[in-house]
Amino acid sequence: MIVLFGLAIGIVAGFFFEPTVPTGLQPYLPIAVVAALDAVFGGLRAHLDGIFDDKVFVVSFISNVLIAALIVYLGDQLGVGGQLSTGVIVVLGIRIFSNVAAIRRHIFHA
């Protein structure tokens, strides 16, 4: 329950404050959001599996975001930032789909 509250507060705060993101960070924000989303779904799946560990969750969340941003940064330096961010999005999307499928099996047994 408190997790859902946190999510709602974050969304409301984001819309309410409308902070300006530094131009240099703007390409990485969407990648970071998708990576964090992947971590969250992974955590939910682990929770339903009964193997959830908050330390693992925190580490995976932060490392997901950092690694995704790092890959895209590297791609930008190599001149293939657009393609590499597309690749990262695709991989994270596949992971999100498989995690959501596992969650669905837990909840609906289907």
Next chain:
Amino acid sequence: MPELSTQAPPAPPTGRSRLLDGLLGRPSRGQVIVAVLVMLLGFAAAVQMHITHTSNDFAGQRRQDLVDLLDSLSSAADRADAQISELQRTRSKLQSQSRAKAAALAEDRRRLQVLGILAGTLPATGPGVIVTIDDPRGTVSAAAILNGIEELRDAGAEAIQINHRVRVVASTYVTDGDGGIIVDGHQLAPPYVIDAIGSAHTLGQAVVFPGGLSDDVSALGGKVSVQQAGKVVVSALHRAVTPEYAQPTGS
């Protein structure tokens, strides 16, 4: 045979019950940490959505993306330029073609009129003479009339008609008939009126020169009067027939 135990071991909690526990139970330390991280996620997602929806300029784009965009735009502009010049070429080609067609059409119209006057299928007007041949005794022969027509042609008559009924063309024949002459199958009775378009003075001279039509008719007992006119109308038409045997040669 082992005895069945009456008390089953407690079943492991299912995913559903764990979810309900998480939603309804007391928040643990782990849940608080997760809530903080998820709050960060929601915050970032909301900010990103806001950026995506509000900024339509290229400030946040990668340099490489901008270069690609510029490249594609300039190549699109090149293609459009090429198309423009191609279409302009086509347009000028079509314009010159249509000009040539219009010129050809005007030339054809002109030739049609010239040929129509020559063939007798178009009415004509212009300066010329009106030759009246009085033949009170019916003694003027077709040969004399034909000679007169030939004299007029020699003098450059461009369109000739007789009695306002018969157009004289290349195939016109003149024979003697009952009480007059037959021209192209039309029975004509005196007085004969020959309208000829051409140089009025020359045509007049062609009729009255010694030994010409005037003298011939006088010798036969008739009388010729020539009237030079600034405007003679030749309105009788010859019906053109398609040649049955003569065919145009290839060139």
